[in-house]
Amino acid sequence: MEPAIEKDVTRGGQFLVKETKSEDIFTPEDFSEEQRMMRDSVKEFCDKKLWAQKEKFEKKDYGYTEEAMRKAGEMGFLSVSVPEEYGGLGMGFVDTVLVCDYISGATGSFSTAFGAHTGIGTMPITLYGTEEQKKKYVPKLASGEWFGAYCLTEPGAGSDANSGKTKAVLSEDGKYYSITGQKMWISNAGFCSLFIVFARIEDDKNITGFIVENDASNGIALGEEEHKLGIRASSTRQVFFSETKVPVENMLSERGNGFKIAMNALNVGRIKLGAACLDAQRRITTEAAKYANERVQFNTPIASFGAIRSKLAEMATNCYAGESATYRAAHDIQNRIAAREADGAGHQEAELKGVEEYAIECSIIKVAVSEDAQNCADEGIQIFGGMGFSEDTPMESAWRDARISRIYEGTNEINRMLSVGMLVKKAMKGHVDLLGPAMKVQEELMGIPDFNTPDYSELFSEEKEMIAKLKKTFLMVAGGAVQKYGPDLDSHQQLLMAAADILIEIYLAESTILRTEKLVKSIGEQAAEGQIAMAKLYLYKAVDIVTAKGKEGIASFAEGDEQRVMMMGLRRFTKYINMPNVVALRETIAEKVVSANGYAF
Incomplete structure (x- = not known):
C-alpha cells in the first residue's frame, strides 16, 4: 500500500507529466552546514591523499589504493550510509551522494574501489542481510577493517546478469553450499575480505546471492591483475570458485532473490555513478582554465581565444546540469525513504523502495553525467593541446578513467532502453x-x-x-x-x-x-x-x-x-x-x- 503521506510528492517518472516548482527541488546551494563541512573534509582528503599522489595510481600501486581506502575508513567516509547500529554514521541519501561525488574526482582508481566497497560490496548486506549477517559483517566493512567485492559478471553473463553459470550445490547434511564457477572484472578482488557472490541453485529460474569470505584454502583462486585502459590502480581480477563451502546461513535474502538484489544494487549504483563523475568534471574544468590562463600563444593567453572559451563554457555548463539533476533526484529518493519510514516501513524496505521508485531518474543521470564526464576530459585534452596527450598532465589519465563510466552499472545503451521501458511499465x-x-x-x-x-x-x-x-x-x-x-x-x-x-x-x-x-x-x-x-x-x-x-x-x-x-x-x-x-x-x-x-x- 502506498504511504498516504506521499499523495502530493512527484513519483518517479512523473516529472514528464507533472509540473515541478523550483521551491520543491533540492540543490547543492541547499547543503546544510553539516553537509558543507562533510564536503570540505572529503575534498581535503582527496587533495592530500589522492590528487597529490596521482602518479602512484597511474603506476598501478594497488597497495596505495588499499592504504587510501583504509584511511577513508578511519575518517568515516566508508560508513556514511550505514545505520548507526552497525557502526555507521546513519546519514541520509543526499549525504551519501555528496560523499560519493566529492571523493571520486581525483582518480578513477580510488573512485572504483570506493564505489565497489561502499555500494555493491556493503549495501547488499545492509539492505538484504539478516540481523546476524549485518552484525557480523557490516561493522567491519563500515570501518575499513574489511573490504568487500561483488561477483556477478561472468564470461557469458554481462548485461544479461541472470544468465550466469556459477552453481551452488547444497551438501547432503544441509549445512553448506558448494559454489563452483568463474567470475570476471571483479573490482577490489586483490584485497577484499569478502565477496557478494551470485550463483544458481539447481535449475532455478533466478540466481541466488551469498556472502562468501575470501579464503584461499576454501577453493578460491584469483587471476592476475587485469591490464586496463584506465583505473589502473583499481584491483580488477577474475575470481575462481572450486567447491567453495559457504554456510547456509550466509545465503543473502531468499533463494532465487539474487537477480532482484543485483538489479536494486544497480539502481543505487547508477545515481552514485553519476555523482562520482561530477567532481572529475569540476577538477578537469579547473585544470583546463588554469592552463588556458597560463599558456601564451601569439602573445596572448589562450584563455582569451573564443574557441577555448567556448569549450570552457560547455564543460562548466554540463557539470552544472549534472549537479542539478543528481541532487534533485537524490533528495527525491531521500524524501521517499523518509515517507515510507514514517508510514511504518523498516529502514531496509524504505530504502529499497525509495530508490526503486526513482529508477528511471537513476538511469537518466548515469547516462547523462558519465557521457558529459568523458566529453569534459576530451575537451580538457584539447585545451592542453599536445601537452594534454602527455602523462605529465592530469588530462590523459582523466580521459582514460572516464571511459569505464559508460560501461559500469549497466552500459549506457542498456540504461537508455531501461529508462523508457520502465516509464512505459509505470x-x-x-x-x-x-x-x-x-x-x-x-x-x-x-x-x-x-x-x-x-x-x-x-x-x-x-x-x-x-x-x-x-x-x-x-x-x-x-x-x-x-x-x-x-x-x-x-x-x-x-x-x-x-x-x-x-x-x-x-x-x-x-x-x-x-x-x-x-x-x-x-x-x-x-x-x-x-x-x-x-x-x-x-x-x-x-x-x-x-x-x-x-x-x-x-x-x-x-x-x-x-x-x-x-x-x-x-x-x-x-x-x-x-x-x-x-x-x-x-x-x-x-x-x-x-x-x-x-x-x-
Whole structure:
C-alpha cells in the first residue's frame, strides 16, 4: 500500500507529466552546514591523499589504493550510509551522494574501489542481510577493517546478469553450499575480505546471492591483475570458485532473490555513478582554465581565444546540469525513504523502495553525467593541446578513467532502453499517467496552432514553456511508438534509444532551469548571471538534441500523413520565439570560469 503521506510528492517518472516548482527541488546551494563541512573534509582528503599522489595510481600501486581506502575508513567516509547500529554514521541519501561525488574526482582508481566497497560490496548486506549477517559483517566493512567485492559478471553473463553459470550445490547434511564457477572484472578482488557472490541453485529460474569470505584454502583462486585502459590502480581480477563451502546461513535474502538484489544494487549504483563523475568534471574544468590562463600563444593567453572559451563554457555548463539533476533526484529518493519510514516501513524496505521508485531518474543521470564526464576530459585534452596527450598532465589519465563510466552499472545503451521501458511499465501500472497527456498532445496536433505572441517578460518564462513543449515531443514520439509496436516495442532498440535521449534532455534541462530559478530568488539575477547563462545554454543544446532524435524516432515508425503531422508537431514543439544568443551565453560563462581560474559554480 502506498504511504498516504506521499499523495502530493512527484513519483518517479512523473516529472514528464507533472509540473515541478523550483521551491520543491533540492540543490547543492541547499547543503546544510553539516553537509558543507562533510564536503570540505572529503575534498581535503582527496587533495592530500589522492590528487597529490596521482602518479602512484597511474603506476598501478594497488597497495596505495588499499592504504587510501583504509584511511577513508578511519575518517568515516566508508560508513556514511550505514545505520548507526552497525557502526555507521546513519546519514541520509543526499549525504551519501555528496560523499560519493566529492571523493571520486581525483582518480578513477580510488573512485572504483570506493564505489565497489561502499555500494555493491556493503549495501547488499545492509539492505538484504539478516540481523546476524549485518552484525557480523557490516561493522567491519563500515570501518575499513574489511573490504568487500561483488561477483556477478561472468564470461557469458554481462548485461544479461541472470544468465550466469556459477552453481551452488547444497551438501547432503544441509549445512553448506558448494559454489563452483568463474567470475570476471571483479573490482577490489586483490584485497577484499569478502565477496557478494551470485550463483544458481539447481535449475532455478533466478540466481541466488551469498556472502562468501575470501579464503584461499576454501577453493578460491584469483587471476592476475587485469591490464586496463584506465583505473589502473583499481584491483580488477577474475575470481575462481572450486567447491567453495559457504554456510547456509550466509545465503543473502531468499533463494532465487539474487537477480532482484543485483538489479536494486544497480539502481543505487547508477545515481552514485553519476555523482562520482561530477567532481572529475569540476577538477578537469579547473585544470583546463588554469592552463588556458597560463599558456601564451601569439602573445596572448589562450584563455582569451573564443574557441577555448567556448569549450570552457560547455564543460562548466554540463557539470552544472549534472549537479542539478543528481541532487534533485537524490533528495527525491531521500524524501521517499523518509515517507515510507514514517508510514511504518523498516529502514531496509524504505530504502529499497525509495530508490526503486526513482529508477528511471537513476538511469537518466548515469547516462547523462558519465557521457558529459568523458566529453569534459576530451575537451580538457584539447585545451592542453599536445601537452594534454602527455602523462605529465592530469588530462590523459582523466580521459582514460572516464571511459569505464559508460560501461559500469549497466552500459549506457542498456540504461537508455531501461529508462523508457520502465516509464512505459509505470504507465501500464497506473503509477504515471502517460495516456491522458499523450491523447491531449494528439488532439493538439490536429488542432489549429495559437499564433498569438506570448508574454515572456519574466525570467525563464519562455524556457519553462519550451520544456513543457519538449515533454509534448516525448509524449508524441513515445505514444506513437507504443501505438505502432505495442508489446514489441522492446525489440526496436534504436527507436527506444532516440526516445531515451529526449527523456534525458528533458530531465537535465528542467533540473537546471529549476535550480537556477530557485537560486535567483535567493541571490538575485545579477549575482546568478553565470548560472542563468548556463541554464539557457543547456536548454538550447537540449532542444537541438530533441529535434534530431525526434526526427529519427518519427521517421522510424510513421509514414505518409501521420509522419507529416508529427514532423509539423516536432517543429512547433522545438521552436523558439526568441532565439538565445548562444555565443553571448558562452562568453558570460567563460568569463566566470576564466576569472575564477576554475569551475566557479
